[in-house]
Every structure is written in structure tokens, then in C-alpha cells.
Amino acid sequence: MGILDIFLLEALINGVLLGGVLALLSLGLNLVFGVIDVVWICYAELIMLGMYGMYFLYSVYHVPIGLAAVVCIVGVGMLGVILHVVVIAPLLGAAPINQLLATGGVLFFLQSAATVLFGIEFRNLGLRLPVLKLSEMFISYSRLLAFGAALIGMVLVYLFLTRTYTGTAIRAIAQDRHIMILMGVDSRRIYVITSALGGGLAGLAACLLVLQYDVHPFVGLSFGPITFLICVLGGLGNFAGGFVAAFVFAELISLGGLYLDLEWGYVFAFVFFIVMMFVRPEGLLARRS
Amino acid sequence: MRRSLPWIAGAALIGLPFLYQSAYPLHIVIIILIWSFAYTSWSMMGRFGLVSLGHGGFMGIGAYVTALAWNHGGLTPWAGIPLALLAGGLLAVLVAYPCFRFRITGHYFALVTLALSGIVLQVITATRDQTGGSLGYTPERYRGGSSLYALQFSGKTTWYLIALAVWAAGIYVWYRVDRSMMRYALEAISEDEDGAAAAGVHVTAEKLKITVLSAMMTALAGALYCQYQMFISPDTVSGISISLQMVFAVVVGGIYVSLGPTVGAAITILLAEVLRISFGTRAVGWDNLVYGVLLVLFIVFLPKGILGSLLDLRRPSRGRPAPSA
Numbered sequence: 001m002g003i004l005d006i007f008l009l010e011a012l013i014n015g016v017l018l019g020g021v022l023a024l025l026s027l028g029l030n031l032v033f034g035v036i037d038v039v040w041i042c043y044a045e046l047i048m049l050g051m052y053g054m055y056f057l058y059s060v061y062h063v064p065i066g067l068a069a070v071v072c073i074v075g076v077g078m079l080g081v082i083l084h085v086v087v088i089a090p091l092l093g094a095a096p097i098n099q100l101l102a103t104g105g106v107l108f109f110l111q112s113a114a115t116v117l118f119g120i121e122f123r124n125l126g127l128r129l130p131v132l133k134l135s136e137m138f139i140s141y142s143r144l145l146a147f148g149a150a151l152i153g154m155v156l157v158y159l160f161l162t163r164t165y166t167g168t169a170i171r172a173i174a175q176d177r178h179i180m181i182l183m184g185v186d187s188r189r190i191y192v193i194t195s196a197l198g199g200g201l202a203g204l205a206a207c208l209l210v211l212q213y214d215v216h217p218f219v220g221l222s223f224g225p226i227t228f229l230i231c232v233l234g235g236l237g238n239f240a241g242g243f244v245a246a247f248v249f250a251e252l253i254s255l256g257g258l259y260l261d262l263e264w265g266y267v268f269a270f271v272f273f274i275v276m277m278f279v280r281p282e283g284l285l286a287r288r289s
Numbered sequence: 290m291r292r293s294l295p296w297i298a299g300a301a302l303i304g305l306p307f308l309y310q311s312a313y314p315l316h317i318v319i320i321i322l323i324w325s326f327a328y329t330s331w332s333m334m335g336r337f338g339l340v341s342l343g344h345g346g347f348m349g350i351g352a353y354v355t356a357l358a359w360n361h362g363g364l365t366p367w368a369g370i371p372l373a374l375l376a377g378g379l380l381a382v383l384v385a386y387p388c389f390r391f392r393i394t395g396h397y398f399a400l401v402t403l404a405l406s407g408i409v410l411q412v413i414t415a416t417r418d419q420t421g422g423s424l425g426y427t428p429e430r431y432r433g434g435s436s437l438y439a440l441q442f443s444g445k446t447t448w449y450l451i452a453l454a455v456w457a458a459g460i461y462v463w464y465r466v467d468r469s470m471m472r473y474a475l476e477a478i479s480e481d482e483d484g485a486a487a488a489g490v491h492v493t494a495e496k497l498k499i500t501v502l503s504a505m506m507t508a509l510a511g512a513l514y515c516q517y518q519m520f521i522s523p524d525t526v527s528g529i530s531i532s533l534q535m536v537f538a539v540v541v542g543g544i545y546v547s548l549g550p551t552v553g554a555a556i557t558i559l560l561a562e563v564l565r566i567s568f569g570t571r572a573v574g575w576d577n578l579v580y581g582v583l584l585v586l587f588i589v590f591l592p593k594g595i596l597g598s599l600l601d602l603r604r605p606s607r608g609r610p611a612p613s614a
Contacts, residue, residue: 039396090589097340100399101540102588104533109581115574217574225407225529232400263415270408277401278387 007258013139015254016247020147021208023246025223026230027154028201030242032080033231034174035194038088041103044224045110046083046199050076050206051215052114055123073203080199081192089191107220114217122214146208153204154243157197170194226253226266229273248272302453306446315445321551321558322452323514324538328550329459330506331535333466334499336544338479340395342532343384343402346409347377347504349527351511353413353420356428356521359439361419366440370512377508378501380405385500389493394482403529410528425522428515440516448517455513456551459506463547466499475499537584543594552596 029043040046050072057068087106091099131140161167172180173190181187213219230249234241249269256265306315331344351373358369384405388398413420420426431439435447442448466472474495477485486492515521524530534557542553561576568575591598 039400087585087589094588094592095338097338097395097399098588098592100340100396101536102585104536105581105584105588107581108533108537108577108584112574112577112581116578221529225403228400229404229407232397236396261415263411266411267408267415270404270411273404274384274401274408277393277397278391 008255010138011254011258012251014143015251017139017143017147017250018254019247019250020150021143021205022223022226022230022250023243024150024153024201024208025205025227026234026242026246027157027239028198028205029227030231030234030236030239031157031170031201032194032198033236034239035170036084036088036092036191037177038092038099039103039228039236040083040198041100041224041228042083042107042110042220043198043202044220044227045107045114046076046079046202047206047209047223048114048215048217048220049079049110050203051210051213051219052118052123053203054207054210055125055215059123059125069204069207072207073200076203076206077196077200080195080197080202083199084192084195088195089188107224111217111220118217120217122216124214125210140212142211146211149204149208153201157201158239160197166190166193226269229270233273233276299457303450306449310446312445315449317558317562319445319448319452319517321555322449322456323510323517324558325551325554326452326456326459326513327507327510328535328538328542328554329456329463329547330503330510332539332544332550333463333503333506335536335539337475337499338395339496339500340399340536341402341500341503342399342529342536343405344504344507344535345527345529345531346402346406347381347507348511348514348531349406349409349413349523350377350380351508352515352521352526353426353511354508355512356426356515357419359428365438366512366516367438370440370509373512374505374508377511378505381501381504382497385497385504386493389496389500392482403532406527406529406532410523413523413527421522423523425520425525427520430519441519452513452517455509460547460551462502462506466502467547471495471498537580539594540592541583541587541594543597543600545593546597546600549594549596553594556595 025044025047029040032038032040032043053072053075054068057063057071058065063071083103083106087102088099091102131138161171169180169185169190170193172183173185173187177187209223226249230245231242233249234243234245249272252269252272253262253265256262256268305318309315327344327348331341334341351370354373354376355366355369358364358372359366362369364372384401387393388401393401414422417423428441431441435442435444442451474485474490477488477490478492478495482492511526514526538553538557539550540553541556542551543549557580560579564576564579587594593601
């Protein structure tokens with residue numbers, strides 16, 4: 001195997017691992033969109049707060065990392081509920097673009113609240129996981145862990161949505177939000193549960209991302225936009241589509257980063273997104289109506 | 290009295306720098322005028338429900354094309370700015386035409402344009418050998434001082450008058466659109482695209498026209514900002530946060546009234562300055578904290594913005610029914 005092939009293979013594998021995390025990121029956003037029909041522009045900022053939560057619990061207060069992760073997931077889930085009750089619920093009847101902009105306001109708020117509270121320093125857990133060496137390739141354990149946890153998280157959400165009564169109600173609401181109310185489903189309760197679940201997934205993503213990246217108040221901007229684009233590319237609310245789109249995006253970024261700069265990887269991903277919007281506006285896996 | 294009011298206000302605005310010559314307040318006013326023009330440009334299409342999050346991209350194109358043409362091509366801004374406008378307009382057509390052709394509206398339009406501002410930001414950062422990347426970029430000074438050829442002036446008064454003229458032109462364009470058939474066509478489209486098309490409105494062409502106009506004006510704002518500040522960086526003239534900042538200021542000021550974006554610019558910039566002066570470096574973050582809370586409160590309670598709501602209060606009977614966007 002030539003040296004170039006090994007780099008290529010490494011980039012491909014890292015792309016798959018990144019894809020797992022991106023898929024998890026987009027899953028929470030997709031769930032909220034599919035059920036409540038609202039785009040949380042501030043989704044990545046919830047993750048940022050979760051990352052700070054992990055940092056403070058683990059590095060400052062020395063809480064065991066497993067417990068810290070649980071606290072973090074539950075905490076961000078609660079933030080999701082607060083976001084829904086305080087900002088989204090009063091706007092449910094308003095124009096969709098107003099909901100988008102209101103969560104944009106929350107984005108500004110959370111970013112600057114983090115700046116004011118925590119300062120703009122980059123912080124990390126100070127936890128260095130070993131790197132796996134496979135022949136000539138280097139693959140970090142933190143990425144593998146993130147990939148594995150993302151897959152488990154997604155399977156759990158899938159089981160919840162398909163195997164439980166509440167999960168069935170959530171899927172039903174996503175299909176037709178008007179009829180289900182007549183069928184005796186309390187949509188407000190479902191919305192709150194969905195927000196908690198979406199927030200919890202953001203919390204899980206935060207626990208995994210903080211292993212690989214430093215946290216700072218603007219960290220959300222580095223993966224927030226890409227998360228939206230993945231959701232839209234997959235078809236907003238279409239979980240399987242989002243899953244596929246995450247891997248496509250991750251490979252584009254990873255391969256673009258291999259051959260040129262990381263920024264060009266993002267440029268390719270964005271351009272691919274715009275082109276796909278024209279070719280398949282309903283998402284990658286849309287059923288043609 | 291009502292008819293002469295704009296003339297009196299205009300004369301007062303032109304006379305301002307000659308009566309009152311203090312560099313810092315004048316600088317703030319110039320900045321407010323330039324951003325007001327940018328926000329007005331955004332609201333040209335925003336008021337018809339075409340919410341673009343890509344205007345940071347157009348602004349960045351305007352600023353960087355002008356500066357790059359000057360530094361690398363030796364092209365005077367008098368040629369560079371038209372080139373920048375052309376580039377901005379072309380980019381708008383490239384993205385907006387397929388969007389409108391394939392009926393990408395609402396959320397989806399906002400997110401496609403979001404990708405656009407992401408692309409512009411990343412391209413500027415990636416081509417760091419030419420653009421200086423995230424460290425920013427400075428147009429070269431032309432033999433030290435002021436020059437009409439290089440569109441560089443050291444005096445603030447000159448810049449004030451230029452910014453005022455451009456801003457007034459922006460308001461004039463807003464009025465021309467407001468008085469035109471285009472406005473009715475676009476309002477019909479924002480209410481119901483199929484209905485408008487059935488009534489004989491060429492939906493794609495109308496939307497494309499206003500988008501290109503709005504994009505070119507925004508590119509001009511970027512070029513102006515670059516020539517005035519003589520320093521641009523991807524974060525101050527392009528990217529997603531600039532796009533959101535535009536939307537925010539316009540929503541606060543009032544999206545459906547001509548001076549709404551101007552009021553929004555004045556409020557947001559003055560707020561940031563007051564916080565910066567009174568708290569110094571401790572204020573880092575506080576201005577956006579206030580912005581964020583205000584934005585949410587405005588969208589929930591005052592969706593027409595400050596100026597729009599004030600005007601509604603003054604004339605409840607004559608109030609034009611604002612299109613629900």
C-alpha cells in the first residue's frame with residue numbers, strides 16, 4: 001500500500017468517525033424540527049453550555065466523569081425544556097421565520113452569557129485519551145468513543161420512538177400535528193418531552209465533543225451551521241436522511257482537508273449542500289410525491 | 290409642515306459636521322449611517338418575507354473585492370466598487386435563481402443563504418495568502434493622505450457626507466420600491482405564491498430582481514465600510530454573525546417602515562458603544578447579551594419593531610395593513 005493510500009484511508013476512517021458525531025448532532029435538531037416544526041438556531045449553543053458543564057464538573061469540581069456526563073445530559077435536557085416553554089411556546093402560532101429569529105436571539109444571548117460568565121479563554125478537560133495506531137494510521141480513541149456513543153445514543157432514541165407509547169405519540173405528532181390532537185394526544189406534553197429529548201441529545205453530543213475540542217463561548221459557530229445544513233440536506237425531520245447526510249458531509253470535510261485545507265473541506269461541503277438543494281430540495285432520501 | 294420636514298431634516302444632517310466637529314461622535318454617526326444602509330438593503334427583501342441569512346456574504350464580497358482590486362490589481366475603487374457590485378449581484382443570481390426556480394422558501398431559503406455566508410467566510414479564510422485570512426486585510430494607503438482617485442480621505446467630514454449621501458440614496462431606493470408595482474407583486478408573492486402566479490405575477494423574476502438589488506446594495510455597504518475603516522476581517526464584514534446582526538437590527542427597528550433599519554442600527558450601535566464606554570473591557574459580551582434578550586422580546590411582543598409600533602400608535606386608523614411575514 002502506497003503512502004498516499006494510507007493517508008487517504010486514514011482520512012476516510014476519520015471521516016466516518018466524524019460522521020457519527022455529526023449524525024448525533026443533527027439527530028436532536030431533526031427530532032425537534034420534525035415534531036415541533038421549529039428550527040433551534042441556538043442548538044449548538046446548548047451543546048456549548050453542555051461542554052462548559054462537563055469542564056466545570058470534571059476539571060474544577062472533580063466529579064467522576066461518568067456522573068458528570070449524566071448530570072450534563074440531564075441539565076442540557078432541562079435547558080431544552082426551558083427554551084421551549086419560555087421562547088418557543090409563545091411563538092407556536094407565529095410565522096415560522098419569527099421562531100427561527102427568536103432562537104437566533106437565544107443564540108446571541110447564550111454566547112454572550114458564556115462570555116460574561118466564563119470569559120473567552122479556551123478550556124479543555126486536560127484529559128488525553130491514547131491514540132490507536134493501526135499499521136501506519138493514527139486514529140484517536142476519543143473519536144472512536146464518540147462514534148460508538150453516538151451510535152448507541154441513536155439506537156436508544158430509535159427504540160424509544162418505535163417501542164414506547166410516548167415515542168409512538170411523538171412520531172404521530174410529527175406526521176400530522178392537527179389530527180393527533182383530536183385523537184387525544186396532549187401536544188403540549190409531547191412538545192415538552194421532545195424538547196427534553198432534543199436537549200438531552202445535545203448534552204450527549206457535548207460530552208463527546210468536549211473530549212476532542214476545547215470549549216469557548218463561540219465554539220457553537222464552528223459546528224452549528226454544519227449541523228443545520230446536514231438536517232436540511234437529509235430533509236428536515238427525516239432521521240434516516242440526516243444520518244446519511246452526516247456521513248456525506250463528514251467525508252467531504254475530511255477529504256477536502258486531506259487534499260487542501262480544512263476550510264476548503266467546508267467550502268466543498270457547503271457548495272455540495274447548495275447544489276443538492278436544487279437537485280433534491282426535499283432532502284437526500286425524500287420520497288418523490 | 291409635514292411636506293417640508295424631510296427637507297429640514299436633510300439640511301440639518303448635511304450641516305451637522307460643519308457646526309459640530311468632534312471626531313468621535315462623528316465617527317459613530319458615520320458607522321451608524323453605513324450600517325443603516327446595509328440594514329436597509331437587507332430589509333428591501335426581508336420585508337417581503339424573503340429572509341436571507343446570506344447578506345454577510347454579500348457584504349464580505351463587496352469589501353474584499355474592492356480591497357483586492359486595489360491592492361493586487363491597482364484598480365481604483367471607482368472601478369473596483371462597480372466590480373464588487375457586479376460580483377455580489379452575480380453571486381445573488383447564482384444562488385437565488387435556482388432557489389426561486391425550485392420554490393425554496395421560508396426556512397429552507399434562510400438555510401441555503403446561511404450556507405452561502407458560510408462559504409464566503411470560509412473562502413476568505415482559506416485564501417489567506419491573498420486575503421490575509423482571519424487576521425484581516427488593509428487596503429494600501431495612497432501616498433499617505435487623502436485622494437479622490439483612491440477614495441481615501443483622512444477627514445471625517447468628507448466621509449460623513451459620502452455616508453450620508455449613500456444612506457439617503459438607500460432610503461430613496463426603498464421609497465421607489467415602496468411606490469412601485471413591484472411592491473404589490475412581492476406582497477402578493479409573500480402572501481401566496483401560487484395565488485400570485487395565477488394572478489399573472491412572474492414570481493421568479495420579481496423575487497430575483499429584489500434579491501439582486503438588495504445584494505448589490507449590501508455589497509456597496511461592504512465596499513464603503515472597507516474604504517472608511519481601511520481594515521476588514523472576515524468576522525467584521527462577512528459570515529453568519531454579521532448576517533444575524535442585520536436581521537436583528539432590522540427586527541428591532543422595524544422591518545416594514547423605511548427608517549426602521551436606520552433606527553435599528555442607531556439603537557444597536559449606540560447600545561454597544563455606551564456599554565463599551567461605561568464598562569470598558571468588562572463589557573465584553575454584555576452588549577450581545579442585551580441584544581439577544583431584546584431580539585427574543587421584540588419577536589414575541591413587538592414584531593413590527595420600535596419605529597413600526599410607534600407609527601401604528603400615532604395613526605391607528607390610517608395604519609397600512611402590514612403583510613404578515
